[in-house]
Amino acid sequence: MPKFDDTFNDDRLNELRRKEEEGLIKALALQYGIQYIDLRGITLNPEAIKTLSEQTSRAGNMVVFEKVRKRISVAIRNPNNPHTIDALAALQAEGYEVTTYMTSSISLEHAWDRFKDQRHTVAVKHGALDIDTDNIAKQVKTFKTPAHVAEHFTNIRTLNSARRISETMETLFAGAIALGASDIHIEPEEGGIRLRYRLDGVLHDIIDLERNLYERLMSRLKLLAGMILNIKTEAQDGRFTFTITDKDVEVRASIIPGAAGESMVMRLLDPTVASFSMDNLGLNTILHTVITEELKRPNGLIVTTGPTGSGKTTALYAFLRETHKPGVKIITIENPVEYKLDDIVQTQVSDDYTFASGLRAVLRQDPDVIMVGEIRDREVAETAIHAAQTGHLVFSTLHTNSAVGAFPRLIDLGVDYRMIGTSVNLVLGQRLVRVLCEHCKEAYTPDAEEQALIEKVLSSHPNPPTFETPLTIYNAVGCDACNHTGFKGRQGVYEAIRVDTAVEEAVIRDPREHIVLEAARPQGIPTMAEDGIEKVLFGKTSLTELQRVVDLAEGRHTRTPEAQADDDAFAAHVV
């Protein structure tokens, strides 16, 4: 007789009960005509969860898990529970537009766990560790340049110590918001704390703060982000949200240990800044037409390529927006969810929800359009290709240096090269260039060398734009409007390959880059260098800035080793 093992059986039993309950809820949801949801694969918006108190949520066996202005998504266990009915009615009475989902108790327990974070955040907000958002809002109005921020840091040296830490924190955020920084870097060094902001993709030194502020500043920031204070030798992640003048600023913080202490990077996500539309991508007309056509197709894979920080996700978000229409179901699997998009189910990878397992789960939800954050292993590659071949439009990214590099990369990952032609529709390559500040850019006539370079690049352009001679291009100068950087905002420079019969045949015959490029040439899509030169001639960016990211002489994009190292260090920081 087999030995009876209690622990084993208890675990098994719980697992069975769990599966049984999920199955039951799924079946009931179908009967009630309500959508089923598993909250464990979904980013739970802490602001949404707060809509109902913990007490009401638990009493009503429910949780508010998504919230966009007055639109909320509520997961409930039983639509007939009187507490649930009351709470839903109360939400509607408050003007909320409610979408309900059915979910299991395990999902609810998982979501209710987030109230612990809430209790913590509230304690921080109301206690001695408050950050004063009114003060941040006030400072945001006064800071126009990095110098103003540095000056304020210097002026507050005389404040008493408790107030000084608060003021330092507030100035840290106010400065970043006022200057439009995407990230705040705090790096301890022997004699000080180096504070840097990332502005339009480039790190700028703001000030070196005194080292004696470090411990207290770090403790406060770690508390805010929900990190564990006394862990100092491990990487930690956290997040928090604050509201200034009706705008939610979400902060994703990450800490890594170092020789001189922990360094912290905080990424600021301002949901109102992001308006993802095709028009904001800065596509040239040829490519705009190609992409618009491709997005109308019902199935196939569209891949964007480029290094970290080249705007791949932004492009995919714009594509999602473009395909988003009533009756089209869109699901994303991201790592992490960077921006919340209205009406799109966004899920986030975790330990037990990987890109591969997530993609398989998502396919069972019968979506029309799927975005999977990154293809980085064979399993994801094969599942994505399979999805693309079975009636889904699939968006993803590949970490390759060029669009054409996607083909050998997919084959390296184990994709059958004969499958590529029938599944991949389009591969896009991109880099970001900084956009010249309209207030201070300076027109000039290119010198002979620059003129020759521009002509050389344009000579191969499939549909070269015409410009008056002598040519006028622009240099970055710097003024108050652009934090004295000469640039404001960033835009992509692009290249793309459509997978048509010629490209498909080339990939099957010999997928080496120059062979595939040659096969794609008749498509007439400008190269990255050609696209970039157009942007220089239109006064969008400077020649120097373009050369920073694209090697014009080669006609290929390259990155300086420093820029690449900077990106890698940054990628390692921000998960």
Ligand SMILES: [Zn+2]
């Ligand atoms: Zn300017």
